[in-house]
Amino acid sequence: MSFSARGSLLFSPLTVRGLRLENRIVLPAMVTRLSGEDGLVNGDVRDRYLRFAKGEPGLMVLEAMGINETRSGPLLRASHDRFVPGLKDLVRELHASSPTKVAAQIIHFLKISRSGWRQRVQDLDRKAIEGVVEAYGDAAARVRDAGFDGVEMHMAHAYTLSSFLSRMNDRRDGFGGASVENRLRVPSMALARVRERVGPDYPVGIRFDGEEAIKDGYSVGDASLFAVRFARLGADYVSVSAGGKFEDAIHVEGEPLYPYTGYSGDRCMPGAGYPDGLNVYLSEGIRHALKERGCHVPVVATGKIRTPELAEKILRDGRADLIGMARQLLADPDWPRKVRDGHADTVVPCVYNNVCKALDERFHRVRCTLWRKHDLHAPEAPSDRAPPVWPAGARVTATGHRGGVRLEWTAATDDGGVYGYMILRSEADGPFVHVDSARGVSLRFDDHSTLGGTPYRYEIVAYDLAGNRSRPLGPVAITPEAPHG
Amino acid sequence: MSFSARGSLLFSPLTVRGLRLENRIVLPAMVTRLSGEDGLVNGDVRDRYLRFAKGEPGLMVLEAMGINETRSGPLLRASHDRFVPGLKDLVRELHASSPTKVAAQIIHFLKISRSGWRQRVQDLDRKAIEGVVEAYGDAAARVRDAGFDGVEMHMAHAYTLSSFLSRMNDRRDGFGGASVENRLRVPSMALARVRERVGPDYPVGIRFDGEEAIKDGYSVGDASLFAVRFARLGADYVSVSAGGKFEDAIHVEGEPLYPYTGYSGDRCMPGAGYPDGLNVYLSEGIRHALKERGCHVPVVATGKIRTPELAEKILRDGRADLIGMARQLLADPDWPRKVRDGHADTVVPCVYNNVCKALDERFHRVRCTLWRKHDLHAPEAPSDRAPPVWPAGARVTATGHRGGVRLEWTAATDDGGVYGYMILRSEADGPFVHVDSARGVSLRFDDHSTLGGTPYRYEIVAYDLAGNRSRPLGPVAITPEAPHG
Numbered sequence: 001m002s003f004s005a006r007g008s009l010l011f012s013p014l015t016v017r018g019l020r021l022e023n024r025i026v027l028p029a030m031v032t033r034l035s036g037e038d039g040l041v042n043g044d045v046r047d048r049y050l051r052f053a054k055g056e057p058g059l060m061v062l063e064a065m066g067i068n069e070t071r072s073g074p075l076l077r078a079s080h081d082r083f084v085p086g087l088k089d090l091v092r093e094l095h096a097s098s099p100t101k102v103a104a105q106i107i108h109f110l111k112i113s114r115s116g117w118r119q120r121v122q123d124l125d126r127k128a129i130e131g132v133v134e135a136y137g138d139a140a141a142r143v144r145d146a147g148f149d150g151v152e153m154h155m156a157h158a159y160t161l162s163s164f165l166s167r168m169n170d171r172r173d174g175f176g177g178a179s180v181e182n183r184l185r186v187p188s189m190a191l192a193r194v195r196e197r198v199g200p201d202y203p204v205g206i207r208f209d210g211e212e213a214i215k216d217g218y219s220v221g222d223a224s225l226f227a228v229r230f231a232r233l234g235a236d237y238v239s240v241s242a243g244g245k246f247e248d249a250i251h252v253e254g255e256p257l258y259p260y261t262g263y264s265g266d267r268c269m270p271g272a273g274y275p276d277g278l279n280v281y282l283s284e285g286i287r288h289a290l291k292e293r294g295c296h297v298p299v300v301a302t303g304k305i306r307t308p309e310l311a312e313k314i315l316r317d318g319r320a321d322l323i324g325m326a327r328q329l330l331a332d333p334d335w336p337r338k339v340r341d342g343h344a345d346t347v348v349p350c351v352y353n354n355v356c357k358a359l360d361e362r363f364h365r366v367r368c369t370l371w372r373k374h375d376l377h378a379p380e381a382p383s384d385r386a387p388p389v390w391p392a393g394a395r396v397t398a399t400g401h402r403g404g405v406r407l408e409w410t411a412a413t414d415d416g417g418v419y420g421y422m423i424l425r426s427e428a429d430g431p432f433v434h435v436d437s438a439r440g441v442s443l444r445f446d447d448h449s450t451l452g453g454t455p456y457r458y459e460i461v462a463y464d465l466a467g468n469r470s471r472p473l474g475p476v477a478i479t480p481e482a483p484h485g
Numbered sequence: 486m487s488f489s490a491r492g493s494l495l496f497s498p499l500t501v502r503g504l505r506l507e508n509r510i511v512l513p514a515m516v517t518r519l520s521g522e523d524g525l526v527n528g529d530v531r532d533r534y535l536r537f538a539k540g541e542p543g544l545m546v547l548e549a550m551g552i553n554e555t556r557s558g559p560l561l562r563a564s565h566d567r568f569v570p571g572l573k574d575l576v577r578e579l580h581a582s583s584p585t586k587v588a589a590q591i592i593h594f595l596k597i598s599r600s601g602w603r604q605r606v607q608d609l610d611r612k613a614i615e616g617v618v619e620a621y622g623d624a625a626a627r628v629r630d631a632g633f634d635g636v637e638m639h640m641a642h643a644y645t646l647s648s649f650l651s652r653m654n655d656r657r658d659g660f661g662g663a664s665v666e667n668r669l670r671v672p673s674m675a676l677a678r679v680r681e682r683v684g685p686d687y688p689v690g691i692r693f694d695g696e697e698a699i700k701d702g703y704s705v706g707d708a709s710l711f712a713v714r715f716a717r718l719g720a721d722y723v724s725v726s727a728g729g730k731f732e733d734a735i736h737v738e739g740e741p742l743y744p745y746t747g748y749s750g751d752r753c754m755p756g757a758g759y760p761d762g763l764n765v766y767l768s769e770g771i772r773h774a775l776k777e778r779g780c781h782v783p784v785v786a787t788g789k790i791r792t793p794e795l796a797e798k799i800l801r802d803g804r805a806d807l808i809g810m811a812r813q814l815l816a817d818p819d820w821p822r823k824v825r826d827g828h829a830d831t832v833v834p835c836v837y838n839n840v841c842k843a844l845d846e847r848f849h850r851v852r853c854t855l856w857r858k859h860d861l862h863a864p865e866a867p868s869d870r871a872p873p874v875w876p877a878g879a880r881v882t883a884t885g886h887r888g889g890v891r892l893e894w895t896a897a898t899d900d901g902g903v904y905g906y907m908i909l910r911s912e913a914d915g916p917f918v919h920v921d922s923a924r925g926v927s928l929r930f931d932d933h934s935t936l937g938g939t940p941y942r943y944e945i946v947a948y949d950l951a952g953n954r955s956r957p958l959g960p961v962a963i964t965p966e967a968p969h970g
Contacts, residue, residue: 167758178933179888181968188968215733215748219759225936229968232938248700248733248748263700263733263748273652274704275770285760293913403664428778448663451710453717483666483673483714 003308005340009315010308010323014058014298017203017236019149021058021322022099024315025336026300028239028324029061029105029152029207030356031075033365034376039066039077041086044365044376049090051377053098055333056340058322060100061205061239064107064154067139068132073363078106078139078146087146095147103205104143107154108132108161112256118246121163121186122171129175129186132160137193140204150203150236153187153194155226157244157268158259161187162209165226167218168247180225187226191233205237205300206230210282213243213267220282224289231295238290239300239324240283243267258361265357269327270304272352272436277310279303284319300324306350308339330356330368333378338467346381346467348420351437370420370439379419381466388414388462388470396460398478404448405456405478411443412462412470423447424459424472432459432472453482488793490825494800495793495808499543499783502688502721504634506543506807507584509800510821511785513724513809514546514590514637514692516560518850519861524551524562526571529850529861534575536862538583540818541825543807545585546690546724549592549639552624553617558848563591563624563631572631580632589631590692591624592639593617593646601736606648606671607656614660614671617645622678625689635688635721638672638679640711642729642753643744646672647694650711652703653732665710672711676718690722690785691715695767698728698752705767709774716780723775724785724809725768728752743846750842754812755789757837757921762795764788769804785809791835793824815841815853818863823952831952833905836922855905855924864904864950872953873899881945883963889933890941890963896928897947897955908932909944909957917944917957938967 005011011023034044052060065078077083087104094102110119124132136153143151155161163169164186169176175185194204208226211219227238248262260268270278283301290297302324305311311323329335331350338347348370355369371378394410412418418440424432425447438445450456456479459472490496496508519529537545550563562568572589579587595604609617621638628636640646648654649671654661660670679689693711696704712723733747745753755763768786775782787809790796796808814820816835823832833855840854856863879895897903903925909917910932923930935941941964944957 174888177887178931180934181937181965182888184936185888185968213748215735215746215751217748217751217758219755219763221758221760221934225934229936250700261700263698263702266700266702270704273702273706275706275766278704278766281760281763281766292915402662403659403667403670430777446663449665449706449710451669451714452666480666483670 003312003339003344005342008312010312011340014321016150016298018201019101019203021101022056023058023336023340024322025057026239026322026324027052027057027060027329028300028302028326029064029154030326030330031063031360031366033074033360033363035074035076037074039075039079039083041076041090045076046090046093047377049094050097052329052333053094053100055329055336056098056100057329057336058101059103061103061105061152064105065139067106067108067135070109070111072109078104078142079135081142084142084146087148091147101149103150103152103203104146104148105152105154105207106136106139106143107159108135109159110163114254114256116251116257118257121160121169121176132186133189133193136190137197140194141197144198144202150205151194151198152205152207152239153191155187155206155208156241157209158246161190165208166212167216167222180222184226184229188229188233191230191235195234203236204234205239206235207239207241209242209244210240210279210286211242212245213264214245214247217245220285223282224286227286227290228293228295231290231297235297237298237300237322238286239302240279240286241268241302242279242282260357260361269354269357270352271354274304276304276306277314280314280319287318287320298322302326304352308344327352327356330378331370332467334381345469348463348467349434349437370437372419373441379465382416384416384464384466385468386415387468388412388418388464390462390470390473394473396458396474396476398458398476400478400480401446404446405450405480407445407447407458407460407476409443409460409473414462414464416465418462419465420463422461422463422469424461426457426475428455450480452480455479488797488829490827493797495797496825499806501635501783503686504586504688506586507541508543508821508825509807510542511724511807511809512537512542512545512814513785513787513811514549514639515811515815516548516845516851518559518845518848520559520561522559524560524564524568526561526575530561531575531578532862534579535582537814537818538579538585540814540821541583541585542814542821543586544588546588546590546637549590550624552591552593552620555594555596557594563589563627564620566627569627569631572633576632586634588635588637588688588690589628589633590637590639591621591628592644593620594644595648597741599739599741601742603731603742606645606654606661617671618674618678621675622682625679626682629683629687635690636679636683637690637692637724638676640672640691640693641726642694643731646675650693651697652701652707665707669711669714673714673718676715676720680719688721689719690724691720692724692726694727694729695725695764695771696727697730698749699730699732702730705770708767709771712771712775713778713780716775716782720782722783722785722807723771724787725764725771726753726787727764727767745842745846754839754842755837756839759789761789761791762799765799765804772803772805783807787811789837793829812837812841815863816855817952819866830954833948833952834919834922855922857904858924858926866951867901869901869949869951870953871900873897873903873947873949873955875947875955875958879958881943881959881961883943883961885963885965886931889931890935890965892930892932892943892945894928894945894958899947899949901950903947904950905948907946907948907954909946911942911960913940935965937965940964
């Protein structure tokens with residue numbers, strides 16, 4: 001299926017409780033680790049989101065913002081009125097610079113310690129539960145005061161409301177246990193309180209797990225009931241994530257547990273080895289359950305959706321109403337604008353090696369492995385249309401290396417600097433397919449995914465900051481050694 | 486989609502290297518724990534497989550059979566010629582009783598101890614590797630001698646060849662590491678040896694994981710390359726499983742590690758909370774990759790496929806060529822025959838509560854929770870066509886209970902005995918849907934999956950040993966208490 005923005009669903013507007021999104025692309029909340037421990041908007045935070053806004057996704061969701069005073073790593077906060085002025089300035093600037101609508105995600109989390117201990121929802125008494133509910137209401141009101149276009153409640157991954165929804169929540173007092181209704185009780189209370197505080201005209205979204213991806217965790221069945229409840233309580237969209245739980249997190253001695261270190265973290269942010277759109281069955285199942293019950297709340301699909309063709313197909317097939325794109329927009333914030341304007345061939349494709357995830361895990365500032373080495377943001381795209389060129393005598397070589405193929409190539413040149421190289425591979429005279437990318441400084445790539453006895457050809461394409469691509473260097477042909485047997 | 490066997494793909498034959506399967510239904514290898522530690526065919530083993538054969542699936546695959554002399558729990562064996570006579574008698578009886586074709590799965594596993602220690606493929610020297618390869622060849626030859634219609638090599642889950650394929654295999658000597666080719670080396674050697682030993686005319690299948698479902702494990706990308714290699718080495722079908730790994734297994738003090746106790750075990754045998762056909766994206770991706778490379782080896786999909794409609798749709802959509810059905814055939818071995826003959830309404834549906842899995846885990850004889858209490862096998866279906874009836878005054882009651890709904894009902898009566906009860910639910914005047922079943926002795930069911938404030942109606946249907954269903958008792962209506970908020 002080839003893609004054209006004109007007539008596409010992806011670039012058709014969608015109105016959510018009076019809020020018009022110009023297209024169906026959503027930047028889901030992604031921790032930046034750019035704020036200080038003070039939780040205030042600073043220049044780095046501002047620059048990061050202004051950069052995203054330039055790409056013009058329909059909706060962007062900021063961070064998650066902490067709503068309780070529990071210590072955490074660097075994270076924006078909405079836990080006190082003192083955070084409002086900084087957020088207000090940021091939203092004003094974002095609105096002034098872009099048609100993108102801007103929501104804030106708000107998160108409540110429990111205590112964790114470096115010993116590996118963590119507080120559980122089972123430890124909360126009635127008063128603490130009421131505190132969680134109030135904190136959501138208060139923070140939502142602040143988000144509205146700050147001028148955001150909407151608020152998104154974080155009910156996904158390892159955090160408080162998600163832990164109430166979880167099948168691991170074995171409270172026996174009406175706030176947990178086998179019953180879906182009991183596990184929904186606190187999230188329902190929080191959503192009702194948020195609605196009460198922001199009023200009937202303000203968009204409220206819910207981000208939650210379609211599947212826990214842990215032993216004995218819930219999947220689409222429970223998640224569909226959660227979504228129905230959220231819709232009935234007036235949620236304006238549901239955004240479907242997966243996994244990211246404490247239960248399978250790997251404890252590093254002396255470090256607080258980080259909930260994306262286990263398999264459920266892989267499932268939350270599927271890496272290069274997983275198929276595109278891995279988690280779309282979750283949004284699909286949830287959307288189907290909603291429709292069956294007459295709930296027409298839009299559903300956001302996320303999880304390794306990177307091409308306009310796949311995004312459009314998901315929408316056409318009724319598997320989601322909006323497409324969340326986190327890592328791909330980190331790699332190239334201009335994806336929506338480029339694709340809309342017919343320049344999909346200048347998109348810098350995400351390679352899903354999860355360097356961004358690893359940085360977050362270590363509380364480092366979250367960057368993309370494809371950016372220039374010390375940059376804190378995706379580079380601005382110059383209006384330059386001259387692609388990189390190969391010097392005379394440039395060549396790419398392929399040699400057998402540790403069961404795979406090693407490629408090495410000559411550096412390309414560009415007036416604004418070469419930004420990166422795309423590695424294209426053809427198998428047995430088939431079409432050339434992008435298999436990975438390397439940052440501009442790297443002139444080597446090891447391909448581990450070859451079969452001995454199969455003929456391959458490789459080409460290298462250099463690209464500049466604007467994403468302009470060189471003519472391919474190569475091809476170079478190699479047939480790795482046939483296997484024993 | 487309504488299903489008709491006539492004209493269906495599901496009941497069309499498929500010929501695999503000269504072996505004609507009468508339909509597309511495969512009973513995958515399922516450990517029975519019915520043999521003794523001696524690994525010999527006994528009366529229980531015989532009765533179990535004869536019972537399966539009566540249902541007439543196209544292909545049935547026996548156990549896995551151990552091919553090395555390492556101690557294990559009760560498991561059939563093909564590790565010595567002394568096992569051949571018993572297997573030969575069994576195959577002869579199966580063939581005499583049913584058109585079902587019969588293959589044997591052969592498995593090599595490494596040592597595990599009660600301390601939690603386990604031998605890894607990284608510990609095997611060249612001689613040990615050659616021993617694994619030889620053991621596969623020898624066992625395959627025995628399987629052929631015993632008269633089986635084919636042999637299936639176990640390369641899935643936590644066992645030796647799977648562990649070579651795994652991304653956890655970090656050997657640096659050409660038998661592991663990042664390279665797909667190096668991880669494929671030993672499995673390729675074993676397959677080549679098996680082909681050499683059984684000759685060019687004998688069906689050889691491969692069962693392997695389409696996804697490891699563990700942190701940093703492989704998924705469809707690697708799995709597709711594995712399948713291509715297997716096809717090129719002459720495998721006649723590939724059967725796609727998932728997970729079942731040691732890496733996330735839960736160690737119980739003093740017990741050997743059991744590889745289905747973690748999330749990867751849930752993913753291997755998805756329970757009631759998961760959507761039907763959860764793992765079909767794996768067979769789909771693998772089949773697509775095979776076709777792209779001109780390999781037309783049939784692909785078996787497995788993982789919670791229970792209805793003829795879904796099975797047929799998977800085949801029609803080209804997502805698989807054969808449908809594996811383990812737990813559903815354990816619950817009702819007559820599924821293929823009943824569905825073929827237009828009696829799908831007498832199938833006893835699997836409820837996927839994984840009692841069978843839990844029994845295997847404890848090395849207990851594997852039974853189905855729906856069978857009569859002390860039975861070792863699914864009951865024979867009498868030619869009885871009189872369904873159970875409700876006594877005068879029979880009623881079903883529904884009351885709110887711990888956030889859900891508790892149903893209690895009067896016992897039905899049947900000349901041959903009531904076998905079980907199906908619980909049907911209608912939400913908000915929608916159609917009645919089967920939500921669970923209870924064994925004949927149980928007259929109570931708790932529904933945890935209700936939403937407060939929603940009107941539900943319930944009906945109870947009793948069924949007898951032949952699967953004949955009573956008229957529904959009820960409906961009883963209940964609207965569970967509306968939630969707070």
